[in-house]
Amino acid sequence: NAGVTQTPKFQVLKTGQSMTLQCAQDMNHNSMYWYRQDPGMGLRLIYYSASEGTTDKGEVPNGYNVSRLNKREFSLRLESAAPSQTSVYFCASIPGYMNTEAFFGQGTRLTVV
Amino acid sequence: AQSVAQPEDQVNVAEGNPLTVKCTYSVSGNPYLFWYVQYPNRGLQFLLKYITGDNLVKGSYGFEAEFNKSQTSFHLKKPSALVSDSALYFCAVRDLSGGSYIPTFGRGTSLIVHP
Numbered sequence: 001n002a003g004v005t006q007t008p009k010f011q012v013l014k015t016g017q018s019m020t021l022q023c024a025q026d027m028n029h030n031s032m033y034w035y036r037q038d039p040g041m042g043l044r045l046i047y048y049s050a051s052e053g054t055t056d057k058g059e060v061p062n063g064y065n066v067s068r069l070n071k072r073e074f075s076l077r078l079e080s081a082a083p084s085q086t087s088v089y090f091c092a093s094i095p096g097y098m099n100t101e102a103f104f105g106q107g108t109r110l111t112v113v
Numbered sequence: 114a115q116s117v118a119q120p121e122d123q124v125n126v127a128e129g130n131p132l133t134v135k136c137t138y139s140v141s142g143n144p145y146l147f148w149y150v151q152y153p154n155r156g157l158q159f160l161l162k163y164i165t166g167d168n169l170v171k172g173s174y175g176f177e178a179e180f181n182k183s184q185t186s187f188h189l190k191k192p193s194a195l196v197s198d199s200a201l202y203f204c205a206v207r208d209l210s211g212g213s214y215i216p217t218f219g220r221g222t223s224l225i226v227h228p
Contacts, residue, residue, distance in 0.1 A: 004156070031214070040122070042220035043157075043203065050214070058215075090156055094216070099164045101147055102205075102216055104156035 002026050006091050006105035013081040013112045021076040021108050023091030029103070030096035032074035034058075034066060036087040037107075043090065049074055051096075081112045115140045115208040119219035126194045127227050134189040134222045136204030145207040146187040147216065148178055150200050157203060163187060174198070194226045 007022045025032065030051050035043040045058030049068040063085060065077045074093075078085060088109050092102040116139045126132045138144055145164055149157040161172025163180045171177045178189045189202060204219040 033215070035218075040220065042119075043218040045215065045217075048215060092157075094214075099145055099162070101159040101162055102149075102157070104149075104158070106156045107154075 004091055004093055004103050004105040006089075006108050008108060009106065010109050011111070013078075013110065015082060015112060017081050018077065018079050019081065019110075020078075021089055021091075021110075022073070023075065023105060024073045025091075025093040025103070026072065027093060027095070027103065028071065029093035030071075031094045032068065033092045033094070033102070034064075034074070034076045035090045035092065036060065037090060038087050046076065046089075078110075081110075083112045086110060086112045115144075115206050115217050117204050117206050117217055117219040119202075119204055119222045121222050122220075123223045123225065125225050125227065128196050129193050132191050132194045132198070132224065132226070134202050134204075134224060136187045136189065136219060138185050138187060138204070138206045140206060140208040142208055146178075146180060147205040147207075148172065148176070148187075148189050149203045149205065149218075150174075151203065151221070152200050160189070160202075194224075196226050196228055199224055199226045 004025045033048040034046040044060050047066040049055045052071045067075050091105040094102045118137045147162045148160040151157045163170045168180045201221045203221050205216045
């Protein structure tokens with residue numbers, strides 16, 4: 001039972017480079033989320049997808065784009081990486097019910113130099 | 114808008130002593146409240162949740178949390194701390210009434226249990 005799988009686990013980018021963070025869940029969950037975690041800031045929502053085919057901005061969407069490719073996969077793209085995007089990125093998924101908890105991936109540690 | 118506050122960046126406790134990690138929330142309706150734990154270089158793991166009913170909720174690894182509606186708090190507790198409990202703890206809320214199903218997380222509290 002894999003749960004939520006994120007790739008890659010680590011990445012170093014140069015300023016201006018682009019990359020896509022991949023996330024897949026095998027639990028048939030409706031909603032998926034991308035958060036970034038920075039020291040002292042907790043988890044901040046970048047983008048989310050309430051269901052297949054829909055995406056919406058979260059608290060800190062600037063510099064990012066997302067794609068809900070299908071029900072399983074939700075990718076996060078950095079078009080032109082900046083040092084301010086150095087962070088740990090987490091993908092999460094939740095079933096379609098309000099009383100259920102989130103399931104998180106292991107995270108991607110991204111460094112932009 | 115919903116929000117969560119964890120007033121302590123760090124909590125230090127001796128092994129064997131009781132621990133409390135504080136959380137207060139703000140929602141416009143009835144909340145669903147959650148605690149998660151994060152070990153180093155890992156994702157967040159669910160500990161326990163309050164949905165409705167008994168104000169004292171029991172969860173994984175001997176943790177429990179008390180929901181207090183009048184004080185809008187949901188503090189995490191454990192009667193006897195273990196060194197292995199040392200981790201980062203996050204409180205989260207989902208608000209029913211506003212239609213916002215998105216979980217909002219606190220900033221996290223680092224729990225350090227000393228041998």
